[in-house]
Amino acid sequence: MKKFITSLLCTLCLISTSALAEVVVVVGASNGNSLSGSDVSRIFLGKLKKFGDGSSVIPVNLASGSDVRAAFEKNALGKSSSQIKAYWSKQVFSGKGKPPKELGSDADVINFVSSNPGAIGYIDAGSVNDSVKVVATF
Known part of the structure; x- marks a missing residue:
């Protein structure tokens, strides 16, 4: 019984640690734009379609x-x-917009964002590498 309780506590600790994961919003490493939290929200709700420099945004x-998506939302x-x-x-029904494309993993988001100059996505902070730049943290 003691071993079961110890095992259960360890499992709960792992679950709670993953629930506290930090979500970061990323763009390609060469993207020079900065964004506020409000800008990020407006981009992912289809209300902001261009970066500050005038280039198109592809969220x-x-x-x-995904747990990371739920935390981001x-x-x-x-x-x-x-x-x-x-x-x-x-938005789709009224013809006002369509949701951002969905990708399957942090690695897919990193690959897409790093190879598309106007792309922006979000990932778990632990997945960040040199090919992307963090522009916001949630």
């Missing part, structure tokens, strides 16, 4: 159901995943 999401956009889904359903 990408992680796949629906809650902390950066101030909405739950179901609220974001409803928001985009309304």
Whole structure:
């Protein structure tokens, strides 16, 4: 019984550690634009379509159901995943916009962002490498 409780506590600690992961918003390493938290929110809600230098923005999401995506939606956009889904359903139905493309993993986001000058995405802070630049943290 004591071994079971110890094992359960270790598992809970690992789960709570992953739930506290820091989410970072990234652009390509050569992108010279800076963004506020409000800018990030407006980009991922389809309300801001250009960087400060006038270049087009191409936002990408992680796949629906991702813990990092849920944390991003809650902390950066101030909405739950179901609220974001409803928001985009309304935007698509009314012809006002379409949601950002979805990619399957942090590595996919890094590859896309680093190879597309206007791309912006978000990943777990632990996945950052030299090919991307962090522009916001949530």
